[in-house]
Amino acid sequence: MSFRAAVITFPGSNCDRDMADALEKVSGSAPLRVWHGDAQLPDNLDFIALPGGFSYGDYLRSGAMAARSPIMQAVVAAAGRGVPVLGVCNGFQVLTESGLLPGALLRNAGMNFVCRDVKLTVENSQSLFTSGYAAGQEIVIPVAHHDGNYFADADTLDRLEGEGRVAFRYGETVNGSARQIAGVLNAAGNVLGMMPHPERMIEAAHGGTDGRALFESALKSLIAA
C-alpha cells in the first residue's frame, strides 16, 4: 500500500526536502511535491506536510503571506475533509495564520534564534500523529526558530488543555511559549502544528530517532482507517 503524501513548498521553505525525505524513509513512498502557486492539491492525499523555513522571507509576519497563497485554500479545504495536515516550524506559523489552528507564534521571549535539541513531553498520545508515543513520554527533538513563542488568550489555552489539544509541551524553557506549549491540534484532531522538527530525528545519524514515531503514527492510522 502506498502512502500518498504531499509536501508543500513556498518560496523560502528550506525544510521541504528534509520533510519529504523523512516521509519517504518512514512510509516507503516518495511524497508528491506541491508548489505554493498551484491552485489544486493532487487527488486522494493521505497526508499533507507544511515544512519549515522562512516562507516569503517572513514578510509582514512569519507565515502570513504563505497562509494567503493559492495552495493554502486547497489545504484548508482538505483539512476540513479530514485529511491529516502537519505543519512544522514555519508550517505551524502558516497554520495559525490561516486559521486552521488557534493562537499565534510571537518572537521568542529571549529575542534569540534558538537552534538546539530540546526535551518535549508527549501530552496527548491518542491523536493520529502521536499514537506511537506513550502519554507523558519524554522525547528529544531539535528546534530552530525565531518566532516560536506560542500565544493565545487564557480562555483558548484552557480550552486547548481541556480538550487534549496540546500535543507536545517543552520540558525546558525554550522560547517563552504560553504554558510551555510546543504543538497543538485542531478540534477534529487531524491538524497538528509544532515548532520542533520531528523530520530531523528520523535515523541514528541524526543523533536520535524520536521523530520517527510521529510519521509512523500517521501511517498506522491510515492503514487502520
Added chain:
Amino acid sequence: MKVRVFVSLKNGVLDPQGRAIHHAIEGLGIHGVQDVRAGKMIELEVDASVTDAQLDEMATKLLANMVIENYRIEKVAA
C-alpha cells in the same frame, strides 16, 4: 489617496523587540522612558473607489493578525 495602517501588539502581548529597544535607549544614557512598544506602519496609495469596509478587510485579513495585534487606519490628506 494615501492611507496609513498602524499595526501594534495588543496590550498584554509580550513585546521582546520593544523591550530590547528600551534597553538600547537606556544605553544612550537617556532616562525617563517608561516603556517601549514596537509596531509597524504600512502605507498604501489607494484609489478613491476603495471603501472603508475594504480597508478594514485588508487590515483584519492580512495586515494585522487580530489574535495578537490591533490596527488603526489613518487617511492622509493629499
